[in-house]
Amino acid sequence: xxxxxxxxxxxxxxxxxxxxxxxxxxxxxxxxxxxxxxxxxxxxxxxxxxxxxxxxxxxxxxxxxxxxxxxxxxxxxxxxxxxxxxxxxxxxxxxxxxxxxxxxxxxxxxxxxxxxxxxxxxxxxxxxxxxxxxxxxxxxxxxxxxxxxxxxxxxxxxxxxxxxxxxxxxxxxxxxxxxxxxxxxxxxxxxxxxxxxxxxxxxxxxxxxxxxxxxxxxxxxxxxxxxxxxxxxxxxxxxxxxxxxxxxxxxxxxxxxxxxxxxxxxxxxxxxxxxxxxxxxxxxxxxxxxxxxxxxxxxxxxxxxxxxxxxxxxxxxxxxxxxxxxxx
Numbered sequence: 498x499x500x501x502x503x504x505x506x507x508x509x510x511x512x513x514x515x516x517x518x519x520x521x522x523x524x525x526x527x528x529x530x531x532x533x534x535x536x537x538x539x540x541x542x543x544x545x546x547x548x549x550x551x552x553x554x555x556x557x558x559x560x561x562x563x564x565x566x567x568x569x570x571x572x573x574x575x576x577x578x579x580x581x582x583x584x585x586x587x588x589x590x591x592x593x594x595x596x597x598x599x600x601x602x603x604x605x606x607x608x609x610x611x612x613x614x615x616x617x618x619x620x621x622x623x624x625x626x627x628x629x630x631x632x633x634x635x636x637x638x639x640x641x642x643x644x645x646x647x648x649x650x651x652x653x654x655x656x657x658x659x660x661x662x663x664x665x666x667x668x669x670x671x672x673x674x675x676x677x678x679x680x681x682x683x684x685x686x687x688x689x690x691x692x693x694x695x696x697x698x699x700x701x702x703x704x705x706x707x708x709x710x711x712x713x714x715x716x717x718x719x720x721x722x723x724x725x726x727x728x729x730x731x732x733x734x735x736x737x738x739x740x741x742x743x744x745x746x747x748x749x750x751x752x753x754x755x756x757x758x759x760x761x762x763x764x765x766x767x768x769x770x771x772x773x774x775x776x777x778x779x780x781x782x783x784x785x786x787x788x789x790x791x792x793x794x795x796x797x798x799x800x801x802x803x804x805x806x807x808x809x810x811x812x813x814x815x816x817x818x819x820x821x822x823x824x825x
Contacts, residue, residue: 518557519558519749519750519752519768520765520766520768521558521752521762521765521768521770522560522761522763523747523749523754523760523761523763524550524760524762525760526757526761529547529549529567529759530547531547531569532546532547532548533546535576535647536644537579537644537645537647537648537649538576541575541576541577542575543570543571543572543573543623544568544569544575544576544621545568545569546566546567546568546569547567549565549566549567549737549761550563550565550737550761551563551564551565551638551639552638552641554641558765560765561638561765562637562638562734562735562788563634563636563737563763563785564634564636564639565632565635565739565785566633566635567630567633568630568631568633569628569629569630570592570594570622571628572623572628574622574623575621575622575623577620578618578649578650578652578653579618579619579648580618580647580648581613581616581639582616582646582647583615583635583636583638583639583646584612584613584635584636584712584714585613585633585634586612586613586704586711587612587613587631587634588608588609588631588632588674588704588716589607589608589629589630589631590607590630591607591629591630592606592607592625592627592628592629593623593625593629594621594623594625594631595621595622595623595624596611596613596619596621597619597621597622597656597658598613598617598618598619598652599617599652599653601656601658602655602657602658603659603660603661603671604659604660605631605671608675608676609661609671609673610671610673610674610705610716611670611672612670612705612709612711613670614670618652619652620652624658632739634714636713636787669710672704672709674702674704674718676741676742676781678702678718679781680700680779697725698721698722698723698724698726698774699721699722699725699727700722701717701718702717704716707789712789713787714785714787714788714789715786715790716784716785717784717785718781718783718784719738719782719783719784720779720781721773721779721780721781722774723774723777723779725772725773726771726772726773726774727771727773728771728799728800729769729770729771729800730797731764731766731767731768731769731770731797731799732764732766732786732790732797733767733791733794733795734766734788734790734795735763735786736763736770736784736786737761737762737763737784738756738763739759739761739783740756740758740760740761740780740781740782741781741783742778742781743757743758743774743776743778743779743780744756744757744776744780745772745780745782746773746775747762747770747772748769748770748771749762749764749768749769750769750770751769756782769799
């Protein structure tokens, strides 16, 4: 073995650390790739899913807490009874689909949403004449090496499907939210739980949260008017966005994008992002978060801390402004 003398201190410059990849994903609608049936139900009929946001095997960046996708079920198609070890929330985009649970069978149509808790047996089927499409959010993220954290079960007798009534206090896991719900009072505003939060040209309406029984995720609707702007900020959780109408100019860690109908984007914890309406009409999207936001410090606005850095600079330099702040 050849011995080498130790190098004198400072003889080798430290290699610069590579810039870590930004924790965000932007997926145009045209990139959707639907696969099916799922491994746990290989004989299921007419079902497929685009797993838009997951651990993104083989990619530089992937989600940790989020499993977000678009499901399709053809006329006559079905997914048999099963249970998950994760929470599932959903929002119907097109067509009608029947969700069967131990509490009954429910006929769901466009703009209906709902929540399936951990361990609740359920099945899906399409009794209609057109393909049903819905967005779903799975949290915690299903694990591939645990069979997708899904298991077949016998649901037993499936009752005649009925449409859920949001005004009925017995309706505990379903709701309805249409485009009109974001612009003024609507029939689905039946309590404070479904009220709108309006600020700075932005409207937010909660859908799935702790009031509906969720513990691991949230789902809600967002609308920006023509002057709607959200400044650069980040969160201690992951967010996913599915554009439903209009267009928005977005930035993720300084990288600009234009998001339009059908596009999906994801921001990981710590990814600084911003949004601005890109047109004269409202832009509306479905948004999810996982894990659920903490009671405080859900938002960290870059502008607030940039301001602090600016006013604190003289104190940090003994009352003298730094060269950076004095040069034109």
